Amino acid sequence: MSVSDKGDMQNVSRQTLDQDDPLCCCEYIDRRGGRNHLAACCCDSLWIHRLLWMKKKPQNPDSLSRVMATFNDRLRVPWISGARQVDISVIPPLILLPVFLHIAALHYLLGILVLTAVSVLVLWYYYYTHRKKGRTLFFLSLALFSLFYMFYLFITEVVPRGGVNHLQLAAVTVGVALTVIFLIITKRGPGYVRPRPTDTHSTVTYHKPPSDVDAAYLNGAQHQVVIANHEQTGESGTAQQSVQRRNWCAVCKVVRPPRAGHCRIGGVCILRLDHHCLVGGINSCVGQDNHRNFLLTLVFFLLTSLYGISLVLRSACSDQNVMTALFYCPDVYNQFSSALCFTCAWYSCVVTGGLLHLLLLQLINVSFNVTEREARLALREKTIRSLLWGLIIDTGV
Ligand SMILES: [Zn+2]
Numbered sequence: 001m002s003v004s005d006k007g008d009m010q011n012v013s014r015q016t017l018d019q020d021d022p023l024c025c026c027e028y029i030d031r032r033g034g035r036n037h038l039a040a041c042c043c044d045s046l047w048i049h050r051l052l053w054m055k056k057k058p059q060n061p062d063s064l065s066r067v068m069a070t071f072n073d074r075l076r077v078p079w080i081s082g083a084r085q086v087d088i089s090v091i092p093p094l095i096l097l098p099v100f101l102h103i104a105a106l107h108y109l110l111g112i113l114v115l116t117a118v119s120v121l122v123l124w125y126y127y128y129t130h131r132k133k134g135r136t137l138f139f140l141s142l143a144l145f146s147l148f149y150m151f152y153l154f155i156t157e158v159v160p161r162g163g164v165n166h167l168q169l170a171a172v173t174v175g176v177a178l179t180v181i182f183l184i185i186t187k188r189g190p191g192y193v194r195p196r197p198t199d200t201h202s203t204v205t206y207h208k209p210p211s212d213v214d215a216a217y218l219n220g221a222q223h224q225v226v227i228a229n230h231e232q233t234g235e236s237g238t239a240q241q242s243v244q245r246r247n248w249c250a251v252c253k254v255v256r257p258p259r260a261g262h263c264r265i266g267g268v269c270i271l272r273l274d275h276h277c278l279v280g281g282i283n284s285c286v287g288q289d290n291h292r293n294f295l296l297t298l299v300f301f302l303l304t305s306l307y308g309i310s311l312v313l314r315s316a317c318s319d320q321n322v323m324t325a326l327f328y329c330p331d332v333y334n335q336f337s338s339a340l341c342f343t344c345a346w347y348s349c350v351v352t353g354g355l356l357h358l359l360l361l362q363l364i365n366v367s368f369n370v371t372e373r374e375a376r377l378a379l380r381e382k383t384i385r386s387l388l389w390g391l392i393i394d395t396g397v
């Protein structure tokens, strides 16, 4: 038997193995569709060679992105049903947040500098990803890790100092748990617009132009959404056709019901689309099915955070009023542990302030029965009354 025959047989036997064997926890299917092992990156140093080679030679951006994709493909954690891929954008918060907080706890000037710099950087990155319509898990990672890291520091730094009883600890724990539970429920689905083949011959109720429909009809929660395929337009009137053309999504190949919209970040059409949430950390579209849970997640987070901050300040600056302690706490930097708690309280305040702003905007929009998307579109088309420097949007519907 020649060497090539042997190689072929090994290939064949590996392929049959591939089909029969389930993945072990360290194995995965890579982006070329082949079976791969986590430890393979140690022996197969092809991508390391490529990286070294690239340093010597100026490369076109295409090969750089290919190497990054391969690197990202290799970055996996062991999982029961085969190794799971880790998005590279998950990692920076896990390293940077503890480092920055520990630096900020060294001196109050460092604290001001670091917290300001971090806020500006995160905001810049937020607007950058929003403008590029990029997908990133950075904000989800930052939000979840911040929540758990603050809780961890609360258990390890604040509770041993005394001044927090079991009931208060239980309240904070329940708050964190409720926030995470509602976050998971919110992520489960915003309500996708899907074409239903059974509806292709049905009466399409939403094709009436939305101008003569009342608010109750527009309030998508109650009315039955009937979706038709694009192909059946032919014999309808011109008004219907123009409405259909306006509501047709070329990407998802569906006709959208009123108030539905295509999310360019998620790449799907969502029923009563509000916005794509990055800053709340859920990294998901917010629409008809998860809007309420999204608001509840925000409310639980804010309540837990405010209560936690007040407990931390009461523990770190025991002789001060909670409100004044945040701005004036003379002895807090004498001890690293109390300085760290104080810095975390300030960090939590910045995050809480940002999310409180988001919740307020949401509540104003909900009370005027407009979604964030509709408000933005109306602002662009100048068909609305804008009160209080654009804070309140009234479309008059
Ligand atoms: Zn779409």
Ligand SMILES: [Zn+2]
Pocket (backbone or CB within 6 Å): 263, 264, 265, 266, 267, 275, 276, 277, 284, 285, 286
């Ligand atoms: Zn989205």
